[in-house]
Amino acid sequence: MAEHTGEPHVSNRFYVVIALILAVLTAIEVMVFYVEALAAVLLPILLVLMAVKFALVVMFFMHLRFDSRLLTGILVWGLFIAVSITLALMAVFGKFAG
Amino acid sequence: MHGPTSTGIPTRKLGMWTFIGSECMLFATLISTFLIYRGRNVVGPYPEELLNIPFITVTTFVLLMSSLMMVLALAAVQRGQRRASLLWLFMTALFGLIFLTGQYIEFSHFVHEGLGLSRNLFSSTFFVLTGTHGAHVAGGVIWLGTLWILALRGRLSPERAETVEIAGLYWHFVDVVWIVLFTIIYLLR
Amino acid sequence: MSQTSSGHEGGTYAGGVWSWLTTVDHKRIAILYFVAGFIFLLIAGMEGQMIRLQLARPENRLLDPEFYNQLFTMHGTTMVFFAGMPLIIAFFNFVVPLQIGARDVAFPRLNAFSFWVFLFGGLFLYASFFFGGAPDGGWFAYMPLTGSQYSPRTGMDFYVLSLLLAGIGTIAGGVNFLVTILNLRAPGMSFMRMPLFTWMAFVVSALILLAFPPFTIGLVFMLFDRMFDTLFFNAAAGADPLLWQHLFWVFGHPEVYILILPAFGVVSDVIPTFSKKPLFGYPVVVFSGILIAFMGFGVWVHHMFSTGLGPIVNAVFGGATMLIAIPTGIKIFNWIATMWGGAIRFKAPMLFAIGLVGTFVIGGLSGVMHSSPPSDLQQTDTYFVVAHFHYVLIGGTVFGLFSGFYYWFPKVTGRMLSERLGAAHFWLTFLALNVTFFPMHFSGLLGMPRRTFTYAEGLGLETFNLVSTIGAFIFTLAFVPLVLNLWRAWRRGEPAGPNPWDAATLEWTMSSPPPHYNFAVIPEVESRDSLWHPHVDPGHEPGAGDPEPGGVIPRLQPDPAPEPVHMPNPSFWPLILALGLLVVTMGGLLGLRVVIPGVLLTFVGLFGWAFEPTEG
Amino acid sequence: MNRRSLTLLGLGLAFLVTQACGGEYPQSALHPTSDFAERLDGLFWLIFWWAVGVFVVVEGILIYTIIRFRARPDSERPKPVHGHTILELGWTIAPALILVAIAIPTIQTIFVVDNPPAEEADVTIEVIGRQWWWEFRYPDLGIVTANEAHVPVGQTVDVRLRSADVLHSFWVPRLGGKRDLVPGRENFIWFRPDSIGVFWGQCAEYCGTSHALMSLRFIVDSESDFDAWVANNQAPAVTQSDRLASQGRNVFLNNACISCHTIRGTNAQGQLGPDLTHVGSRLTIAAGVLDNNAENLARWISDPQDVKPGNLMPNMGLTEQQVEQLVAYLQTLR
Ligand code: HEA
Ligand code: HEA
Ligand code: CUA
């Protein structure tokens, strides 16, 4: 059951590329925020971009991509409960009532 | 004390990950509160009057880049490149400090505009939420500082890279939290 | 890394107070937890009995309301956080490493740290009695009553600060045991071979990690509202005081399962042992436990049915709550099925285990009555609820813990307890429980609200309350045989030997008490019930050392250890760090001039810890 | 040991049940006298009997098992059994079905009791919870009173719940279940009383020192009695002829009393305490704690803190004589 852990076989360049993508995504986020035309779809866009950035960091900077699946499991469970409770609470407080 | 572990994952690393799993709940609670109370203020100043997107975008960028510094630092330590390790560890901590300074400027601006901690629901939730995150960053900076000193003393040999990796996990998580906060607090209205 | 080599002296300990202050050994930390937790149990129990004295007759003027309100608040808070939890963690500490074939927990020093902050939290809470009075907001401290406007005394500050302090240790413990069980299992100890108690320890650790943060944040909000006038629960500022209730119960309901699942774990180990039959439907029992824990996060609103959240919310959470009856039922039936066709030996641990199965059901069923929102509209905040949760907490948690106490005592001390005294203890406790709390179902339905320091004559509640009060004092009687039993064991308890109960799991393979290093050689596990598994030890000729006819051959640990075993050094940094945090906590009341030295001490502890040359 | 204590328990139980059945229970949830309370009651008994069923089955099997399979000297090692699919399905599905049987009526009831009354309410009462007494307002009738509400039998009463300070919970068991009074929110409960009488209620959410002493009365009148009560309570306070009483009136109006109490028709317009315009006509004082008679009034006025620790009415340090006069006055306020 022991899996490979420790340093991933990726170069510094790879990390720089990821960082660049992150920077670009952040730039896009801020841009769409200012574009009036997108106001309607702002929410979905921003949430998607946020999720992508999140995923990039945990997968590559935090090595989940190369590390034991167990670690991914731990994070996913934590996130799952956390997000569910957040949504449930907001629902109870009528945040989705429109 | 115990040789190969049942999962193959180093014990301290696994510990950090479980801790991170728990931290998710911590920030989720803060974020829930922030979202539930959004728009329920009875007195101003209101967020849209004060939030300075361009400014925060910069600090956000800085924090993102500190994550890059962090991975480079880890890689350097793993490869046993002492000078590189020193440099990147220092940069990570430095960027962290810059972020904190930015936060300090933002906070004092708000207070100056009459938005004290107990002014309205926005200020209460905002300060406690971002403050908790800031505290995490500060803790990370101190941690990185000690690692830097270790490196300086030449005590960060590749065998002890795990220590840096764990600090890195923590640092990246704090960064990830900010990615979420940035969107939720500043961009979503 | 420098380490002690406690090999050939058979793992004996250095004695003395200092050795206890600096110990990082899970077995000794277990004992510390147990003693502290038990003392808190007695204190809280006496508070419960004072409550009963006051309620013995209507319009009684024995205690004034201020004091009564402090009593039930301290009683509840202590029982849940400073008796229930530490007693459970005591068992985690002692049993889990032994059951998975480990020599200690993953982070021994963190383990010691957890204990010290818990202890300091408890002591800090009780200090309130001497500094301006104890907290009096009830154990769930509903805002706004507990805000600075309506509770100007420092009592609630003690509540908030002590629970924050203890909470740090609890979360650290959660990390520690989760990692221990994931990472330190002996070769062959796959998940599906783990004893049920370890399984539940695993699940509960996960529950702790996910349930405590919301509470921590809630407490921080309350602290800030009280000290810095933030507005988190201030209706005038547009906030909703109900948020506190949500945050508390998002934690609170999982918390009650944190309190019950370990008890279920104990019972799932005890019943097979004393029926001489492996657990019926092992995988199902495991998964129902996981399911209970998981569902526990989706039912919190059932504590708020009367707050008027509307039909949809109530329907959803009521339904979700009912569902939990199914996995719990599965456990109950599997336990019975385990006994079915067995050869049941009514030793003290088994008595308490059977007692749990019998009485927990009562509490569970009253729980289901609560889970229907409309019928709960009559029951909530009455003694009917008080009856419910004492049946599950005493008939469940306390019975489970006592079962485990009688079960593992021989392993911990190497001495046997008297069965007759054990039986007396069980029957008296069983009697006390029912005499005290059964009448509360009636007094509740007949109109007695909880948290009332007195009740009017003419409500027809006199008899029920009197009976309850009598019952509360039978509990004291029940403790007599226990105390006698301990005294007797200490004076002339028969030596226990490695496996007095002919049990199947790894903790019974080494001498009792276990050597410092637990396992002289890390075992290879081939099956679930290692010691019952046929021909574990080919080299052993039948007869010699077999526990009893029909018993199988025990595979024992060699003693002394063939070669030296390395164990972590004792360390006083956990204590220093905990002290630092205690001072910071005190600073919460005494101001910056105390906080700052506290922070400094904390850092001293942290760095001393970080640069101390040991693992973990 | 075993058998004896079991029989003992049996006897005790029987005793308790007999206790619960006979007798007067003015605050009992088991003696409903309104449509609302009857719904809750019906649902409760439905679940109760299911629970009894489960209880009997489980305990039955349990006791049978431990007796039947107790270890005997001759009993040899039992053979391991690891599972039994049919059985396990059985004890998963059976409870599920029982729960469905409970859930359906539950949800039906929820949508009745958590929604506003089906038909137009005949009487609307605003209840404002305060530490530690109840203020009742009849917006349509222009009546303000405290701790005792009158309602007509057989008509739908709509109760609107608000809090002036902390959480409280409105509970008159025989008329309906609990609903909390939450600062910043308005809750409601409703019921149609179906018999005349005095029904006791009590605050059911811990609200501080004297939470235990925050009770109330709901008095269900016949139509005519109710109308009479309304007429009487709409009128301002009667003016005194009696000497002692008018002296009391002066004491009242020249003391701090007026800063907290309202007596319509006088210049006493305080808001902190209960409206005393018709205090004399109430059955109890101080939120159901004392019967309303001269002796208790005197006791209350001379030392309210002793009657109800921590309540917001201070000890006024009045002379015997002033108290006597005040009592005379208050009693005339019918
Ligand atoms: C050990 C702790 C523990 C446990 C295990 C439980 C278990 C359950 N609890 Fe309880 N509960 C508390 C501790 C616990 N509770 C405490 C401390 C409070 C009060 C807090 C406070 O206000 O101070 C409380 C309060 C409480 C309330 C709120 C009451 C109120 O304040 O209005 C509710 C409401 O739904 C509830 C429900 C349940 C249910 C449905 C279960 C279920 O898990 C029970 C499931 C078990 C069974 C049902 C029996 C076995 C099953 C079978 C034999 C199968 C067949 C059964 C059926 C088909 C029904 N509990
Ligand atoms: C594990 C949890 C637990 C346990 C075991 C108990 C045990 C008891 N509880 Fe309590 N109880 C709670 C958890 C628990 N309780 C909670 C959470 C509340 C809610 C609080 C709130 O509303 O905020 C509560 C509330 C509560 C109330 C309601 C108070 C009110 O609403 O006004 C009452 C009233 O009777 C009560 C009574 C008792 C009694 C008589 C016992 C008995 O079982 C106590 C048994 C006695 C002992 C265990 C020790 C006795 C031994 C001795 C005294 C011997 C002396 C020894 C020496 C001197 C060496 N408890
Ligand atoms: Cu008002 Cu309790």
Ligand SMILES: [Cu+2]
């Ligand atoms: Cu619950």
